[in-house]
Amino acid sequence: MPKKNITNQDELFHFIDSDTISSEKITAPRYSYWKSVFRVFFRKKINIFLIFAMAFILLSAFILPNFWYYDYMENVTDPTTFNLNPAQAMERFGGDIKWVLGTGPYGNSIMYGIVSSARTSLLLAIICAAINMVVGIIVGAIWGYSKRVDQVMLVVYNIVANVPYLLLVSVLVYVIGSGFWSFVCALTITGWLGIAYFFRTQVMIIRDREYSLASRCLGTPVLRVINKNILPFLTSVIVTLLATELPSYISMEVFLSFIGVGLSAEVPSLGRMISQAQTAFLSYPWEFWPPVAIASAITIILYVLGQNLADASDPRTHM
Amino acid sequence: MLKRILFSIFSLLVVIAVVMVLVFSLIERSVIFQTDDTWNKKSNNDRIIYEYTQYSKYQYLNYVDFTTYVGNIYAEKLGPNYGTDPDFIKDSKSVQYATTYLDNELVQKFIKEYKDKGYEIRYLEPIKFKSGKTKPGGNGYLIAIQEKNVLLRLWDYIVHFITVETTNDIQDPNLTERYIRFEADPYGGPFAIVGSGTTHKYLLYFNNRFPFIHQNWLHINLGTSYTTYRGQEITEVINNPTGDLITSRQQYPALLGSDEFEETAIDFHSVTYNKGTISDFEKSLFTDGYTVYKYNRGGLSMIENSFVIGLIAVVIAYALGLPLGMLMARRKDRLGDKIGNAYIIFIMAVPSLAYIFMFAAIGTSVFNLPYKFANAEVKVLAYVLPILSLSARDVANLMKWMRRYMIDQMNSDYVKFARAEGLSEREIYNIHISKNAMIYLVHGIPATILGCLTGAIITERVYSVPGIGNLLTTALNRHDNGVIVACTVFYTALSIISLILGDLLLAAYDPRISLNEDKGGGR
Numbered sequence: 001m002p003k004k005n006i007t008n009q010d011e012l013f014h015f016i017d018s019d020t021i022s023s024e025k026i027t028a029p030r031y032s033y034w035k036s037v038f039r040v041f042f043r044k045k046i047n048i049f050l051i052f053a054m055a056f057i058l059l060s061a062f063i064l065p066n067f068w069y070y071d072y073m074e075n076v077t078d079p080t081t082f083n084l085n086p087a088q089a090m091e092r093f094g095g096d097i098k099w100v101l102g103t104g105p106y107g108n109s110i111m112y113g114i115v116s117s118a119r120t121s122l123l124l125a126i127i128c129a130a131i132n133m134v135v136g137i138i139v140g141a142i143w144g145y146s147k148r149v150d151q152v153m154l155v156v157y158n159i160v161a162n163v164p165y166l167l168l169v170s171v172l173v174y175v176i177g178s179g180f181w182s183f184v185c186a187l188t189i190t191g192w193l194g195i196a197y198f199f200r201t202q203v204m205i206i207r208d209r210e211y212s213l214a215s216r217c218l219g220t221p222v223l224r225v226i227n228k229n230i231l232p233f234l235t236s237v238i239v240t241l242l243a244t245e246l247p248s249y250i251s252m253e254v255f256l257s258f259i260g261v262g263l264s265a266e267v268p269s270l271g272r273m274i275s276q277a278q279t280a281f282l283s284y285p286w287e288f289w290p291p292v293a294i295a296s297a298i299t300i301i302l303y304v305l306g307q308n309l310a311d312a313s314d315p316r317t318h319m
Numbered sequence: 320m321l322k323r324i325l326f327s328i329f330s331l332l333v334v335i336a337v338v339m340v341l342v343f344s345l346i347e348r349s350v351i352f353q354t355d356d357t358w359n360k361k362s363n364n365d366r367i368i369y370e371y372t373q374y375s376k377y378q379y380l381n382y383v384d385f386t387t388y389v390g391n392i393y394a395e396k397l398g399p400n401y402g403t404d405p406d407f408i409k410d411s412k413s414v415q416y417a418t419t420y421l422d423n424e425l426v427q428k429f430i431k432e433y434k435d436k437g438y439e440i441r442y443l444e445p446i447k448f449k450s451g452k453t454k455p456g457g458n459g460y461l462i463a464i465q466e467k468n469v470l471l472r473l474w475d476y477i478v479h480f481i482t483v484e485t486t487n488d489i490q491d492p493n494l495t496e497r498y499i500r501f502e503a504d505p506y507g508g509p510f511a512i513v514g515s516g517t518t519h520k521y522l523l524y525f526n527n528r529f530p531f532i533h534q535n536w537l538h539i540n541l542g543t544s545y546t547t548y549r550g551q552e553i554t555e556v557i558n559n560p561t562g563d564l565i566t567s568r569q570q571y572p573a574l575l576g577s578d579e580f581e582e583t584a585i586d587f588h589s590v591t592y593n594k595g596t597i598s599d600f601e602k603s604l605f606t607d608g609y610t611v612y613k614y615n616r617g618g619l620s621m622i623e624n625s626f627v628i629g630l631i632a633v634v635i636a637y638a639l640g641l642p643l644g645m646l647m648a649r650r651k652d653r654l655g656d657k658i659g660n661a662y663i664i665f666i667m668a669v670p671s672l673a674y675i676f677m678f679a680a681i682g683t684s685v686f687n688l689p690y691k692f693a694n695a696e697v698k699v700l701a702y703v704l705p706i707l708s709l710s711a712r713d714v715a716n717l718m719k720w721m722r723r724y725m726i727d728q729m730n731s732d733y734v735k736f737a738r739a740e741g742l743s744e745r746e747i748y749n750i751h752i753s754k755n756a757m758i759y760l761v762h763g764i765p766a767t768i769l770g771c772l773t774g775a776i777i778t779e780r781v782y783s784v785p786g787i788g789n790l791l792t793t794a795l796n797r798h799d800n801g802v803i804v805a806c807t808v809f810y811t812a813l814s815i816i817s818l819i820l821g822d823l824l825l826a827a828y829d830p831r832i833s834l835n836e837d838k839g840g841g842r
Contacts, residue, residue: 162814164791164810171345174345174346174347175345244667296670299670303664
């Protein structure tokens with residue numbers, strides 16, 4: 001009975017009510033900001049390599065010193081261990097990885113030294129950059145947005161920016177000591193001001209764009225204008241800033257140690273190693289170049305990664 | 320503009336005040352004795368007195384000792400030989416007796432005079448053994464101390480900032496004539512302005528050293544060094560030549576006209592008044608009381624060394640950096656651009672210390688250039704490595720910004736228009752785009768040139784250049800407070816001046832920019 005098969009037509013088709021919500025949907029491909037950022041970022045193969053290199057340095061710097069305990073004064077009583085080149089050191093102490101790079105001016109292991117120092121430098125850079133960036137961006141956003149704050153802050157900036165930075169840091173190091181945290185304090189106490197000033201100018205440019213003006217006319221609260229209209233626009237600026245800030249603290253520590261206002265002797269740091277070896281850089285090159293190489297490697301990787309991330313975080317590159 | 324200059328002066332003053340607070344109040348002052356052997360050897364009252372004299376030399380406080388005060392009074396009365404006068408001995412010894420010192424007339428006068436001036440009077444009782452003998456360093460002292468607060472210190476500094484020599488500078492009864500007049504100059508120049516009663520004898524004179532016309536009339540006193548350059552004024556320290564002595568055939572003033580010549584390096588234009596006693600030997604050589612002299616030195620002064628190196632580096636930087644940046648923008652993403660970018664990244668990211676040492680290592684081993692400045696056999700070659708090290712960074716910086724700004728301009732309407740008009744790419748890049756891109760860079764030119772006057776810290780240290788760059792760092796390490804303040808004033812003034820000059824230059828370069836506050840669309 002073939003007829004029976006087509007009797008129940010209601011089961012095959014049914015009516016639907018018109019749906020106002022789905023008619024509003026746009027079928028264009030979805031755009032996710034951060035997904036696009038990483039898509040563009042990983043399109044460059046060098047970035048993958050650099051991330052692995054950075055991960056390697058980070059892991060070595062934060063894990064190895066726990067096993068490789070660096071004692072600066074280890075061989076200080078035995079002058080025959082001073083300034084040994086790698087071959088002599090291996091001969092003297094045996095083929096341990098500890099002596100692969102020779103010994104320093106007090107018989108200290110250069111290999112263990114650079115690993116521990118790299119940890120200090122990286123920690124310093126990360127902490128200082130975090131503090132300065134957060135404070136600088138918050139203050140800069142308010143500074144750029146409010147004209148009343150602008151008047152006061154400009155005077156403050158003009159004065160503080162004119163005090164030689166070196167003087168400020170050295171005096172602070174004298175006053176609060178030269179331990180790790182005091183050093184962080186010395187670098188951050190006015191360090192945020194430059195970032196805030198840079199950020200203020202950026203905020204001012206966007207503050208007066210038409211869409212911000214429109215939001216303001218519609219009565220949007222200030223915080224929401226900053227949060228939704230201005231800050232998203234500045235993501236790539238922030239990343240660019242971070243890319244220059246992070247390595248700059250490593251260079252800064254090296255520089256300050258070189259001129260004699262760096263971290264104290266108990267804290268192993270790249271700057272201290274470099275400044276100790278600088279007079280002998282022609283006679284004991286193995287003491288001088290490894291810390292320089294590590295410092296340069298870290299700063300270059302951070303800089304290039306940051307620049308590429310900044311490029312990728314600019315929405316104009318997402319097309 | 321006037322408002323701007325007034326504000327600049329105001330902020331300069333605030334900066335000086337801030338630095339004075341930082342240096343004199345925040346740093347614990349006793350650190351100056353940490354490595355001081357003299358302090359260790361002194362004991363009891365002597366140590367306290369030593370501390371006060373040192374503090375006053377480091378400019379922490381004003382300090383007067385009764386013995387010096389009495390000495391001055393007697394010196395005025397009796398001349399230089401007052402030391403043997405019995406009255407003087409009696410008066411100066413009076414503070415050695417704790418019970419009776421207040422009976423002395425001069426003691427009362429001293430106390431009254433300095434109390435009125437706002438000083439704190441302190442009496443250090445003599446410290447004695449039971450036998451009555453004075454303990455070592457246990458002499459009694461009467462002293463007056465005035466702590467300098469920030470405002471007082473700032474006021475002092477401003478008042479003494481510029482001094483003009485007058486005929487009443489020297490207080491000496493033996494000096495009879497006081498004048499300032501034109502005289503024939505026996506030491507080279509056609510004539511000189513000569514003073515008597517002024518600190519310097521030759522106030523204005525000519526010689527064959529650059530800038531040929533010299534003056535000792537007006538002095539800018541940035542600050543006085545104590546530890547690094549024993550009591551010299553900083554303006555003198557940075558302006559005096561640092562090379563070897565230069566001798567020439569000269570005659571002493573008293574022997575002028577005779578045939579007695581001498582090979583000597585004495586600079587007779589530099590003579591100042593001798594406040595002490597003039598020996599018979601000096602009397603036979605000089606005609607008047609101006610017998611304190613300096614020597615002629617060759618070579619460049621500290622500031623000239625730094626400026627020459629810096630200026631050549633800046634010229635190289637602009638001559639290389641701008642064209643290279645333009646080229647990179649034109650060949651964006653091609654091989655040349657990539658190499659240029661790699662160079663920029665290297666210089667920007669690597670600590671400057673690292674590449675400067677790299678230059679030093681390569682320069683000395685491969686090209687056999689002199690490493691340390693002082694050891695150079697050919698002096699000119701010693702300048703090569705410092706100049707290269709300095710220009711490396713500036714070149715990279717200029718390349719980076721020139722490229723960036725040119726690329727930003729490349730899609731502007733005027734470029735499209737120029738292209739539509741049929742201009743060649745070369746014309747478009749070299750004339751139109753580069754001119755517009757330069758607008759952003761023009762503002763920084765005065766700052767880079769004036770910045771050379773402050774020297775370069777790392778470069779000068781690495782190559783041991785006798786320059787000005789390490790003035791501040793050595794001063795900080797040695798607690799040379801006068802120099803620290805002087806450096807701050809110098810740096811701050813330079814940065815303020817270069818900002819103003821930059822604005823003026825920008826307005827001159829780009830006619831659309833107006834410095835007039837009433838005009839323009841700025842809010």
